[in-house]
Amino acid sequence: MTSLFERYQLGNLTLPNRVVMAPMTRVRAAAGGLATPSMATYYAQRATAGLIVSEGVQPSLVGQSNPGTPGLHTDEQVASWTPVTEAVHANGGRIFAQIMHGGRVSHPDTTGHQPVGPSAVPAVGDVFTPTGPQPAPMPRALEEAEIPEHIGSYAAAARRAVAAGFDGVELHGANGYMISQFLSSNANLRTDSYGGSVADRIRFAVEAMAATVDAVGGDRTGIRLSPGGTFWGVEETEVRELYTALLTELARIGPAYVHLEATADEDLLLELRRVWPGTLIMNPTLPMGPKQAGRDDADHWLGQGADLISFGRSFISNPDLVERFRAGLPIAPVDEAAYYQGGDRGYVTFPAYQHSA
Template sequence: MTFTLREDSALLKPVTVGGRTLANRVFMAPLTRTRAEADATPSELAATYYAQRAGAGLIISEATAVSKSANGAYLNTPGMYNDRHQQRWAEIAEAVHAEGGRMFVQLWHVGRMAHPDISGGETVGPSPVAADLMARTATGKKPLPVPRALSTGEIAGIVADFRAAARRAVDAGMDGVEIHSANGYLLHEFLSDVVNRRTDAYGGSPQNRARFTAEVVEAVAAEIGPERVGLRISPGNGAGDMSEVDEVSAYELLLCRIASLGIAYLHVLIEPSQPAFAALRTQWEGTLVLNTPREIDSDFGLLENLADWGVISAAAVGRAYLANPDLIDRLTAGAELNEPDPTTFYAPGPAGYIDYPTLSELAEPRSA
């Protein structure tokens, strides 16, 4: 596949995000690569992988757990909750900055998507409603358990975990963090009017369903400054067996509540024809990053048009960056894009991770 961005394409223009000028508006979407060490320290190869992709206006890292109990949906996903993790993330930040890149770390709690065989602990969520999915554990596929509903005290503890992880990310030299409130993980589960059946201050009305994500954004913004905070949402996205009858109200309330904070960006994973996109786009006056859902390959023509019209501030693309470390160069030149290989998305080791060739390496292959 090829696509040539026009010379005057808005996607190739710099954009100011949270007071920083980024070189272009084609961001790297967060991509879990399951190559972390058993103690959730990012892989030693991660610095190379991310530095290779420093041409992205902004790199958003793979989802990263805010505590040990926040992890456990997949084997070998990283964390940001101890000194060893922080040290490895610091090496990654340094490598990306050395190549002129900018990077935010995506922070998550996996909620009801955790399996005890992976997490080593109990599976929790807003309400005892299981995801009808199988987890890939070290000993085979197993159904996800019915989660235990979190107490309000535990919710406050998780808000504090996000805050502490964000502090570590910035102390590691990262440019900021993205709060993961999308794709069926804990914060998205609270936003949903189907999965969240609580009757306390965190369930029921759209305000109540938006409360947990709002509190996390506020706490993290207070800790590291709003200009270092992004938020990812995916209204109506069915990942993680998630469903929402009302795809709009809780998100509108969430955006109302956080609007005055002035965070770096709102990142929406949505098909632009969904009614929720128009509703939220009209409402959000800040920087808006769009990523289209995973069934649809990035349509660069659509993204270019939306950026030219000022509908979006930037586009985030996932698999195209996974397979093309020099994606911006290729889109500028209209060069053939490497095809991503799904068999190595979640495989261990360097294959399919740090060995996708750049254009110049194709012209002059790496020596053995």
């Protein structure tokens, strides 16, 4: 059976193991969406992962979802990310930037702009703002002529990511954000060529991927998806047909990988594994769900045909997660209060495992 600690060739990158650090919002960016020295420390501490996928990075100001998140749409942001990627590489790691357009999951108090989305349908729940949680506002439905600009923002951010030293990018197509909203049957009520049928609901995702692959190459581009997920109130009809069609179209474009979340039953996920001919990263438990992924989950999905396994929360409090898995060492518990509090505590203050004398 495939081992979690075997090497894997991902495009032009040789990964020393099959452990992926999943993208996680940590809201530690400086004003102007700039990466910080603490962010360089945080990612460099976790560079033993086969691959790191960064927190979601907005490709435009209107695409920003949460306050305190970093961007890749200005020269200053590119310059701020360069020490981060250099620190990861100096520690022997590899890092992709996750490009995340929030779409309707945003607020004017955060960006100064009315959020946009496929339709004028608000997200369900409260969104984060600089003054605390507020009800998700009504987004402005994009005109069809505006859509290419937002598709192009993924490609433009990817070019900036590569200029900043990232090894590649992952499009955030999951969890109720912009790409996921276009895939949705209740957030996307469009009647033009970007809504309605399965073929039209996948069009935004396919065109965003094609533009990004054209910009930086397929070997530097992946996408994260949450089949059947209901984050921020999205719903998807015809889930099997929707994701079968999407993966079929993505395979023609040739990205480096697809990153699936365990948001559907295992039978459907295994069907999608059979549809997708390329590298599959599997996130084996529901993001932010009650169960934290462990070594047993990884071994199960490697046995089911996944190539790489991503871990989120476990990496927060265990910068040496790979070694802990390898040696069967205890996994430190997470400190949920520190997830989004800002500052270094609960961010770069977790030690590697301390062996007793």
